[in-house]
Amino acid sequence: MAQFKEISPNASAGAKLHNWLHNRFPTAFDAYKVHLSGYYAPKNFNFWYFFGSLALLVLVIQIVTGIFLTMHYKPDAALAFASVEYIMRDVPWGWLIRYMHSTGASAFFVVVYLHMFKSLIYGGYRKPRELVWIFGCSIFLVLMAEAFMGYLLPWGQMSYWGAQVIVNLFSAIPFVGPDLALLIRGDFVVSDATLNRFFSFHVIAVPLVLLGLVVAHLLALHDVGSNNPDGVEIKGPDAPRDENGNPLDGIPFHPYYTVHDIMGVAVFLTVFSAIVFFAPEFGGYFLEFNNFIPADPLQTPAHIAPVWYFTPYYSMLRAITSEMMYVLVAVVVLAAAFAVLRTRLASIVKVIFAVIAAAAVAMMLAIDAKFWGVLVMGGAVIILFFLPWLDVSPVKSIRYRPDWHKIVYGLFVLNFVILGYLGVQAPSPLGERVSQLGTLFYFGFFLLMPWWSRLGTFKPVPDRITFVPH
Numbered sequence: 001m002a003q004f005k006e007i008s009p010n011a012s013a014g015a016k017l018h019n020w021l022h023n024r025f026p027t028a029f030d031a032y033k034v035h036l037s038g039y040y041a042p043k044n045f046n047f048w049y050f051f052g053s054l055a056l057l058v059l060v061i062q063i064v065t066g067i068f069l070t071m072h073y074k075p076d077a078a079l080a081f082a083s084v085e086y087i088m089r090d091v092p093w094g095w096l097i098r099y100m101h102s103t104g105a106s107a108f109f110v111v112v113y114l115h116m117f118k119s120l121i122y123g124g125y126r127k128p129r130e131l132v133w134i135f136g137c138s139i140f141l142v143l144m145a146e147a148f149m150g151y152l153l154p155w156g157q158m159s160y161w162g163a164q165v166i167v168n169l170f171s172a173i174p175f176v177g178p179d180l181a182l183l184i185r186g187d188f189v190v191s192d193a194t195l196n197r198f199f200s201f202h203v204i205a206v207p208l209v210l211l212g213l214v215v216a217h218l219l220a221l222h223d224v225g226s227n228n229p230d231g232v233e234i235k236g237p238d239a240p241r242d243e244n245g246n247p248l249d250g251i252p253f254h255p256y257y258t259v260h261d262i263m264g265v266a267v268f269l270t271v272f273s274a275i276v277f278f279a280p281e282f283g284g285y286f287l288e289f290n291n292f293i294p295a296d297p298l299q300t301p302a303h304i305a306p307v308w309y310f311t312p313y314y315s316m317l318r319a320i321t322s323e324m325m326y327v328l329v330a331v332v333v334l335a336a337a338f339a340v341l342r343t344r345l346a347s348i349v350k351v352i353f354a355v356i357a358a359a360a361v362a363m364m365l366a367i368d369a370k371f372w373g374v375l376v377m378g379g380a381v382i383i384l385f386f387l388p389w390l391d392v393s394p395v396k397s398i399r400y401r402p403d404w405h406k407i408v409y410g411l412f413v414l415n416f417v418i419l420g421y422l423g424v425q426a427p428s429p430l431g432e433r434v435s436q437l438g439t440l441f442y443f444g445f446f447l448l449m450p451w452w453s454r455l456g457t458f459k460p461v462p463d464r465i466t467f468v469p470h
Contacts, residue, residue, distance in 0.1 A: 004023045005019060005022065005023055034222070035218075035222055035253075036252075036253055036254035036258070037252050037253075037254045037255075038252065039222055039252065039253045039254075040225075040234070040235070040246055040247050040250030040251065040252060040253070041225075041226045041250055041252075041253050041257055042226060042227075042228035042230075042232075042234050042249060042250055042465055043249060043250060043251045043256075043467050044229055044230065044249075044465045044466065044467040045226075045228065045257065045260070046229055048114070048117075048118035048121075048122070048229075049118065050261060050264030050268075051111045051114045051115035051118060052115055053261040053264065053265070054111045054115075054261075054264060054265065055108070055111045055112055055115055056214070057265060057268070058104055058107050058108045058111060059108070059210075061100060061101075061104045062101060062104045062105070062108065063207065065097050065098075065101040065104065066101060066203065066207075068097045069087065069097060069098060069101055070203055072086060072087050072091050072094065073087065073153065075153070075195055075196050075199035076192060076195070077155065077191060077195050077295075078192075080153065080154070080195060081154065081155040081156065081294045081295065084098070084153075084154050084155070096276070099276045100276055102280065102286060102287055103272065103275050103276050103282075104272075105147055105150065105286075105307075106282070106285070106286045106307070106308070106309065107272055108143065109143070109309035111268075112139075112140060112143065113309075115136075116136070116140065116384075117413070119133065119136070119227070120387075120409070121397070121398040121409060122227055122228070122229055122231060122396065122397050122398065123227065123231050123391070123393075123396025123397055123398075124227040125387050125388045125391070126227075126231075126388060126391065126396045127388070128224045129220075129221070129224055129227060129388075130388040130389075131220050132217060132220045132221045132224065133385075133387065133388055134385055134388075135213055135216050135217040135220055136217055137381075137384045137385045138213050139213045139214060139217060140381070140384070141381055142206060142209050142210050142213060143210065144310070144381070145201075145206055146202060146206045146207065146210060147307070147309070147310075148163075148166065148310070149198040149201050149202040149206065150198075150202045151306075151307060152190075152194070152195060152198045153195070153198065153199060153202065154291055155294065155295045156288075156290065156291030156292060156293055156294065156295060157290040157291060157293045157294070157295055157296060157299075157301050158288045158290040158291045158301060158304070159291055159295065160190060160295035160296075160297070161295075161300060161301055161304045162304060162305075162307075163190050163198075164189070164190045165304055167181055167184050167185055167190065167194075168181060169317070169373075169374050169377075170374070172368060172370040172371040172373075172374050173371060173374065174367060174371065177371075184197075185197075190297075227396070228465055229397060229399060229465075230397055230399060230400075230461070230462065230465045230466055231395060231396030231397035231399075231400070231461065232249070232461065232462065232463070232464065232465045234247040234248075234249040234250045234465065235247050235250070240464065248464075249464055249465045249467075285307075285424075286307075286308075288307075302426075303426045305424050305425075306423070308420060308423075308424060310423070311419070311420045311422075311423025311424050312380075312419040312420040312423060313377045313380050313381065313423075314377070314423040315419040315420070315422045315423040315435045315439070316373075316376050316377050316380050316435070316438075316439045316442065317373040317374065317376065317377040318373070318423075318427060318432070318435060319373070319376075319432065319435035319436040319438070319439040320369050320372050320373035320376050320439075321369055321432070321436075322369050324369070324436050324439075325369050325372065327436070327440070328372070329361050331440075332360055333357060333361065337357075376439065376443075379443075380442060380443070383443070383446050383447075384446075386446075387446070390446055390447075390449040390450055390453075391449055391450075391453050392449075392450050392453055393453040393454055393458075394454065394458055395458050395459075395461050397461075399459070400458055400459040400460070400461050401456070401458060401459075402455070402456030402457055402458065404456060405453075405456065408445070408452070411441070412441075412442075412445050415438050415441050415442060415445075416442070418438055419435060419438045419439070419442070422434060422435050422438075
């Protein structure tokens, strides 16, 4: 048994309560010290470092509002839409809870995308934070599954037909596709069985996985320490420290960054509240107008599109047509030829490479383009996991990279936004061509990164972080 700490009988009631709790739950106080008051973070955090804490805030909002919505929601195909209307019209403050949850879903992706972009520009995925990045990408992947399953629950027109289209994509997988789609739906079409499955996963299974990954993400981050805009390690073996062993370029997370994050939370909640109260549909992007119409299996909407945060990947899916397959085949052939010619290999090895490339080309042409579209859509997310090993730049932060690197990153963001916009629009010949170019640029950004990320003249990285008090 742990040794109890004694306290003076003349101590204040607050001090006595603190001592009583500390003696009976010391692990909580140790965790507070390790992860808050004793956790030293770089002192040069800027605007981009708000979004990690904001993601936690939105997660709490989604969990709390989801609990209250579950109290009144009916996961039944005949009652689901009416139960949402009941929440909106008859449950006291139900409309507010529902709009907070629907707006929170979009807000979650906004802050997660910005949080990931911060890591992209400052090298937050580089050694020794590879595992932190992998956990973060896993959170993003699970969050997409959570959002997709929750999107079906209102049982509106766009919810129903969007789920129908996305689940049918799994049937394009050779051999196991039809059975896999049937397993996901629980029926031959999206029906009551699908709604029950998605509801169970949305409120129980996926949130548990998401919470576990969030905890793992934070623990891994605190084990290796936070990155900073300079990409300088403040806790490395050569980093300057004070007489207590604390990094000189760091400050305790609490109270400095808890107060710092409160400002970000205040600004975020102001914008969030304005959207909830004045524009919860956000022009049809956060809540599609077709979703205010009950699901009708016999009437297909004129244009089916997923929610805005899925549309960049949906554009990549639509970009893979039969014509696009010839372009991809040409890319595979050129890449294989370049790899063979650039390497000093025995003739037999080059022949093997040629045979493998020919087999890959034959397989690509034999399988329907729909499958490759699904593969590209999934690959656009999976490729993020490999970013720590694709980026071979000698420096981490964008601050010390060549200026043209900033242009490349800017074009990547612009390309992603354009793909997202095209995913909302109805298909058109021009949109198809732009989506195809955007898809090639997206994958080229990552697949060519081992080449272009080390090019150019890099600026010298300082030994200690640069910080100007403000």
